[in-house]
Amino acid sequence: MNVVLAKTETARALSDILAIARDRLPGTGKVADHRRQAFEAYESVGLPHRRIEDWKYTDLRVLMREVLPLAATPDAAALTRAGTALKLHAIEGVRRLVLVDGVFAPKLSEVADLGKGFSIRTLRDVLEAGDAALHALLFAPENADSMVALNSAMMTDGLVIEVADGAVLTQPLHIVHIASGAAPAAMFTRSLLKVGKAASATLVESYIAADGAKAYQVHDSLVVAIGDGARLDHVRLVEDGREAFNISSAVLRLGAHAHFNTFGMTSGSSVSRYQAVIAFAGEGSRVETNGVNLLNGRQHADTTLFLDHAVPNCASREIFRAVVDDRGHSVFQGRIIVRPKAQKTDAKMMTRALLLSDEAEADNKPELEIFADDVTCGHGATTGALDESLLFYLRARGLSEKEAQALLIQAFVGEAIESIANDGLRELAISAAQRWLAARG
Secondary structure, three states: OOOOOOOOHHHHHHHHHHHHHHHHOOOOOHHHHHHHHHHHHHHHHOOOOOOOHHHOOOOHHHHOOOOOOEOOOOOHHHHHHHHHHHHHOOOOOOEEEEEEOOEEOHHHOOOOOOOOOEEEEEHHHHHHHOOHHHHHHHOOOOOOOHHHHHHHHHOOEOEEEEEOOOOEOOOOEEEEEEEOOOOOOEEEEEEEEEEOOOOEEEEEEEEEEOOOOOOOEEEEEEEEEEOOOOEEEEEEEEOOOOOOEEEEEEEEEEOOOOEEEEEEEEOOOOEEEEEEEEEEOOOOOEEEEEEEEEEOOOOEEEEEEEEEEOOOOOEEEEEEEEEEOOOOEEEEEEEEEEOOOOOOOEEEEEEEEEEOOOOOEEEEEEEEEEOOOOOEEEEEEEEEOOOHHHHHHHHOOOOOHHHHHHHHHHHHHHHHHOOOOOHHHHHHHHHHHHHHHHHOO
């Protein structure tokens, strides 16, 4: 019996979107082949749903329902709105690299006087240049995940940053994703960061919206290669508009004796999902990954991390905190796999959720898969409310209920925020948390 699968309206609409946008997507030849294969992989699955284990708590067929058309190339008015939003989220002492509606905006970026030790190019230029080695890295994320596959098929622009061996970048690099608010649309971006042997760099990513930006979608992907003996500090702040969708993925590979320290905070977007695959490819490396969800209203935020210990003598630490108010929904999924050859692995994971209302929800799913016998591994998860005795203690000393709650919440998320090595960026994260606290009713 022959079975014919009928295309859904969503799948048909996305095929139309791809056909219309094809002339705007950079790269020909093998790049076009990669795009076609990726789109076919996406079509075979469609939007992830609850029957896919890794997407059990974030059913995009229900939450997102469809993929919006590709955002138009930003015009002068869009760039003006983006520039205004940029001023409100300016960070001192960083090199700013701005993507507006998924397209690099040189007039809003700082690309002059790069000096020695690193280079910055746009994804569009790299895809059109035919650099086979970089193309192999850019298309490294497997198409097994349908949203990564969709990003591979539709990626329009982004940054390709290469840090030379031994280079130490004292100035953080700040990639800013801005939705201009021109119309409901989708942005597809992918960036690549190569950190050479014994090099050091700091990368900041921000997701923000111009005034008036509402129902837009961010589809972003980051590919990182960290060389032997290198260090990368990474800070990620999601402050998108409250009607936005942000689906972001990261694929990272560490060489020997490398160090990766990352922190992420989500306080914006209606629905967000950050999924990262971190692979230990060289002995003696260390990963510290920390995160905070600050949610209220009906916000839904999902953080899914997969740490792959494939070699011996590596260490990882995961600390995740969620503060959920109203009818918000926080999801944390952390999976640590220790391969048979990864003896002497030291891996620990702890996730805690603080629920501020009876209707708030937090789903925490820490997992360990251990196939080696000489390891030190552990995980834990807790969920609870604010301590009433501590609230009483603070209120008895003259603080209002809101002030007492804010103080306890800041202490709760502080352990994760303190992991940020750069003082200025740590203060930035603290300020973002304070803005969320101040906006609470």
